[in-house]
Amino acid sequence: xxxxxxxxxxxxxxxxxxxxxxxxxxxxxxxxxxxxxxxxxxxxxxxxxxxxxxxxxxxxxxxxxxxxxxxxxxxxxxxxxxxxxxxxxxxxxxxxxxxxxxxxxxxxxxxxxxxxxxxxxxxxxxxxxxxxxxxxxxxxxxxxxxxxxxxxxxxxxxxxxxxxxxxxxxxxxxxxxxxxxxxxxxxxxxxxxxxxxxxxxxxxxxxxx
Ligand code: MD5
Ligand code: FE
Numbered sequence: 001x002x003x004x005x006x007x008x009x010x011x012x013x014x015x016x017x018x019x020x021x022x023x024x025x026x027x028x029x030x031x032x033x034x035x036x037x038x039x040x041x042x043x044x045x046x047x048x049x050x051x052x053x054x055x056x057x058x059x060x061x062x063x064x065x066x067x068x069x070x071x072x073x074x075x076x077x078x079x080x081x082x083x084x085x086x087x088x089x090x091x092x093x094x095x096x097x098x099x100x101x102x103x104x105x106x107x108x109x110x111x112x113x114x115x116x117x118x119x120x121x122x123x124x125x126x127x128x129x130x131x132x133x134x135x136x137x138x139x140x141x142x143x144x145x146x147x148x149x150x151x152x153x154x155x156x157x158x159x160x161x162x163x164x165x166x167x168x169x170x171x172x173x174x175x176x177x178x179x180x181x182x183x184x185x186x187x188x189x190x191x192x193x194x195x196x197x198x199x200x201x202x203x204x205x206x207x208x209x
Pocket of ligand 1 (some may be wrong): 144
């Protein structure tokens with residue numbers, strides 16, 4: 001059953017069945033390959049992100065979207081299967097799919113967390129659109145920290161996200177601070193053959209027609 005963690009923030013545990021999880025893991029392996037594949041992004045003030053990322057439709061790198069990688073490599077296309085998944089996810093979370101006037105879902109960020117990867121508290125504010133962000137978790141369980149819109153500190157709520165869980169962040173929660181302080185290595189369903197955690201976020205960039 002959907003759990004509303006905060007206004008507009010809806011957690012649907014186990015939304016993807018085992019076959020759908022395996023299908024997405026297989027697709028992520030494909031998206032991760034090649035010159036426009038998964039990498040650790042440099043941070044503007046030094047260091048690299050511990051999470052490995054690949055963008056589909058748009059390349060995201062701290063802190064902007066572009067149509068090519070820094071070396072000019074074109075970004076992989078945004079796959080129709082994720083547009084369909086995002087519309088169904090919004091419908092499952094809010095009881096109605098996005099309306100005809102909604103900005104189209106046109107970008108996905110696929111994040112891979114090895115046993116040591118973490119994501120610090122941040123807001124997702126590089127999109128011009130305020131459509132909900134659709135988040136799917138695969139593999140290892142993580143601790144997801146859902147905060148507030150004002151500060152990157154308390155108050156926050158820690159939620160365990162498991163393989164197959166859907167989380168949709170819309171309305172007032174769209175701009176909340178959030179992060180992943182840790183994963184739980186070795187907790188992935190064995191049938192996935194995945195050592196680590198994959199997170200797929202589907203977003204509307206609002207950046208083009
Ligand atoms: C993750 N990824 O588990 C998370 C899931 C990212 C990122 O944070 O930026 O790639 S997306 C969580 C999210 C998105 C938009 C709003 C909120 C959470 N929120 O209001 O908490 O790898
Ligand atoms: Fe984020």
